[in-house]
Amino acid sequence: MTAPHTLSPLFRRLTSRTPLSPGDRAALADLPFRTTSIDPGGYIVREGDKANRCCVLLSGFVYRHKITGDGDRQILSIHLRGDAVDLQNGLLDHADHNVQALTRANVAFVARKAIVDLCADRPRIAHALWVDTLVDAAIFREWIVNVGRRNARQRIAHLFCEMALRQEAAGLCTGPHYVWPMTQVQVGDATGLTAVHVNRTLRDLKAEKLITMTSTDVRIENWAGLQEAGDFNPGYLHLPPGFADPEL
Amino acid sequence: MPRYYMHIYNDVDTTDEEGADFADDQCALDRAVAEARGLAAESVRHHGHLILSHRIDVMEGSDRMIGSVYFRDVVEIID
Numbered sequence: 001m002t003a004p005h006t007l008s009p010l011f012r013r014l015t016s017r018t019p020l021s022p023g024d025r026a027a028l029a030d031l032p033f034r035t036t037s038i039d040p041g042g043y044i045v046r047e048g049d050k051a052n053r054c055c056v057l058l059s060g061f062v063y064r065h066k067i068t069g070d071g072d073r074q075i076l077s078i079h080l081r082g083d084a085v086d087l088q089n090g091l092l093d094h095a096d097h098n099v100q101a102l103t104r105a106n107v108a109f110v111a112r113k114a115i116v117d118l119c120a121d122r123p124r125i126a127h128a129l130w131v132d133t134l135v136d137a138a139i140f141r142e143w144i145v146n147v148g149r150r151n152a153r154q155r156i157a158h159l160f161c162e163m164a165l166r167q168e169a170a171g172l173c174t175g176p177h178y179v180w181p182m183t184q185v186q187v188g189d190a191t192g193l194t195a196v197h198v199n200r201t202l203r204d205l206k207a208e209k210l211i212t213m214t215s216t217d218v219r220i221e222n223w224a225g226l227q228e229a230g231d232f233n234p235g236y237l238h239l240p241p242g243f244a245d246p247e248l
Numbered sequence: 249m250p251r252y253y254m255h256i257y258n259d260v261d262t263t264d265e266e267g268a269d270f271a272d273d274q275c276a277l278d279r280a281v282a283e284a285r286g287l288a289a290e291s292v293r294h295h296g297h298l299i300l301s302h303r304i305d306v307m308e309g310s311d312r313m314i315g316s317v318y319f320r321d322v323v324e325i326i327d
Contacts, residue, residue: 197287200258
């Protein structure tokens with residue numbers, strides 16, 4: 001039995017939305033890459049870095065964030081296995097944000113030139129990566145609505161719903177149990193709330209029997225109720241058919 | 249850096265099991281004041297009332313009480 005290719009999480013993600021030919025798959029498999037392990041809190045991208053490589057997340061969780069002039073952090077997105085984390089920087093000169101590991105993470109770095117050349121040779125791969133950045137953009141839009149217009153309960157419930165569906169789509173979990181990689185401070189930074197407010201809101205969600213959780217995992221007890229609490233409509237995730245209405 | 253816990257006593261009691269690091273007691277109390285004001289504002293926004301006896305207890309570890317921050321002490325009501 002052949003061991004899966006190191007970049008297979010990326011293949012899975014791209015082919016879930018864009019069919020690729022055997023030739024395209026072989027070309028992806030031939031991409032040169034270098035793997036490394038990052039400790040929790042370790043930086044993968046720093047604001048201002050010269051953008052000369054892309055990072056594929058092979059395992060673990062990482063987050064994208066920016067720091068204000070006063071030192072406050074806003075988490076912009078969470079990434080998980082298979083995500084091409086910094087395609088955002090693929091065609092730009094420098095990184096305009098930071099990417100840090102939430103948990104221990106294994107990543108593969110691919111030279112930017114290799115990806116650009118591959119896209120020039122293989123239009124379907126270029127299409128697949130384009131779709132991937134569009135889905136990222138859709139998630140960013142939803143997060144703006146979440147932070148800007150939803151109340152604390154909705155923001156946090158929405159984040160739980162998103163993390164559940166994305167973990168299912170990445171093949172990490174089948175529900176109703178999911179990995180929960182964030183501290184309350186990090187949830188606060190992702191939702192524009194303080195850690196105390198997050199703690200208070202989590203208590204309500206547990207009391208309403210929508211979720212149970214430990215510091216490392218969450219169990220969704222009432223999927224329909226959690227979606228309603230979070231004003232959650234999964235359309236923005238553009239999940240492949242079969243994932244939009246999971247059996248939770 | 250010491251780890252502080254902020255237990256909430258308002259509409260329902262909420263124990264802080266995770267805690268957060270602050271440089272010293274005063275930094276933790278300063279954060280508690282900001283948190284109490286935030287919770288008070290949330291109460292007004294969503295329930296239309298403010299209960300002045302609600303509070304946040306700040307502890308270092310499990311047994312050293314640093315202080316209680318009452319909503320009445322951090323919100324000024326001007327009539």
